[in-house]
Amino acid sequence: MSLSYEIENNGAWQTYLAQVDRVAPYLEADLIPYINTLKRPKRALIVDVPIVMDDGAIQHFEGYRVQHNLSRGPGKGGIRYHPDVELNEVMALSAWMTIKTAVLNLPYGGAKGGIRVDPKKLSARELERLTRRFTSEISPIIGPQNDIPAPDVGTNADIMGWMMDTYSSIKGHTVTGVVTGKPVHLGGSLGRVRATGRGVFVTGLEVAKKINLSIENSRVAVQGFGNVGSEAAYLFNKANAKVVCAQDHTGTIFNDDGLDVKSLQEHVAQTGGVAGFPDSSKIEDAEFWNVEMDILVPAALEGQITAERAQTLKAKLVLEGANGPTYPDADDVLGQRNIIVVPDVLCNAGGVTVSYFEWVQDMSSYFWTEDEINARLDKLMIQAVDDVWKKAQEKSCTMRTAAYILACERILKARKERGIFPG
Missing domain, CATH: 3.40.50.720 (NAD(P)-binding Rossmann-like Domain)
Structure with missing residues (x-):
């Protein structure tokens, strides 16, 4: 099945495309030529994840990592372990992460990943093997400056710790900033x-x-x-x-x-x-x-x-x-x-905002108190509310439409100012 067919026939992705189309009339004329940037993922990776089960049998699982847009910075988005995970869902989720990080004005693009698996049916050792093999398969496109995964449905801090350790083993040195949502003693953030x-x-x-x-x-x-x-x-x-x-x-x-x-x-x-x-x-x-x-x-x-x-x-x-x-x-x-x-x-962007703080702390190897983190979180959230509210008043629209207008403006201005390589 071709990627184009998948894009055209999926509900979640179509919902996202409809949201972009609804915003288009509000955008400045010089940004419209770039709007198709938002309508297709930059990169979609499908990987086979074979593991040896506890009974010695070999099972294969399908995994994904989609980077929707990287115009404003490295990709950011969770890893989902669920029986219903499939490419189109991951594409839509990655696109919504692009919007969310832009609304908060974080220096990120949007990404998302996952494995089609019921984690409840795996033992702890099988879950670790699955995570480590998946991390090795997507390792060419993730990294602190490329794409930073985080927990999502069916994953947690322990899984992020395994991802960090596997990626670090591949690189030959500890790379705490490759994921966020880790245990605090492995470079995770207080307040997350x-x-x-x-x-x-x-x-x-x-x-x-x-x-x-x-x-x-x-x-x-x-x-x-x-x-x-x-x-x-x-x-x-x-x-x-x-x-x-x-x-x-x-x-x-x-x-x-x-x-x-x-x-x-x-x-x-x-x-x-x-x-x-x-x-x-x-x-x-x-x-x-x-x-x-x-x-x-x-x-x-x-x-x-x-x-x-x-x-x-x-x-x-x-x-x-x-x-x-x-x-x-x-x-x-x-x-x-x-x-x-x-x-x-x-409204629910507090998690990715503190994930951003975790990434910053990992990059500098300097960690903040929970009070400092909460104060920084409050400041960024309040600023984002003000930005969206002003846009809603300016355009006479709902806060949802205003949030999308603001995000799309920021993303497309970045795309325009960066230009199209090779020109």
Whole structure:
């Protein structure tokens, strides 16, 4: 099957292309000739990953690394281990990383990688063999100045440690900056685990100020109570907001007077989910969307806010902690109802921002305290919110469209100023 056929017939990639087309009318005329730069990946690598299983059998897995755009710097994006990983998904994810890093004005392009595998079916030793062989296969195109992987679905800090060690072994010396999201004692950064949730809170706080929404006593509903949702909920609670509803894969809980988020975090750590939390009422999952709320934090899965749900949603502000939680037609409904959406490419970019800090620390071999990291993260997130908000006011559009306009302008200006080699 040809790459061109794959590009033309995939939903995720087509969604991304539609987003670029929607932005095109807003761009300056001198950038339009370069817009096709955004419509095709710079480089797509497909690799065979054979490993010896614990029982002595040899199995082959298919792996990918796609570099969508490198005009503003080395590629940046996660490595995903999942049974549904395929080229088109990885291409779309790499393109969205290009947009996200440009919105935050980080000196990166976008990349993404993955292996089609169910990591839960592998032993720890098999997982390590898989990771090391995959790293060796993609090693010609990654590196601190080329492309810097990070954890994603199905991967974690341990896997990043194996990647770093394998790449370092190939190079003959330790190269900590080849990946981010590593264990702290291997060059990882403090504050990385909570960074995405913190970014959701910081962007929400800034936009709330702009729309005159008081955080104190505001009602917050959180879907997804993992690293992102739970940290955002904790920080909103700490700022005297009331987290009245929380939903995850185990169910939906509600307390009109507000949940004790710190205790809920401990409950989830012990039981694996929000269900059964004391001092809360269980409600039907569908009722989550009818709760009286001021702020909604969808931090679970993609495609959660449908046009139907958007019609009756009571929130004033939606903070996209997850990637792609809102369908395009739902986006239009929310816009018509004057519900502000802080898009995923801005709202959940705290993780990649602290990944950038990790890379900088590795390159200089000088490490910051968590307070320093949080202060730097807050500063960059606040600046990004201001940039997107000003663009939205200037172009009379939603924050999502404004974020894409801003990102595409930055990427295409870099492409234009670099020129086309050999000319």
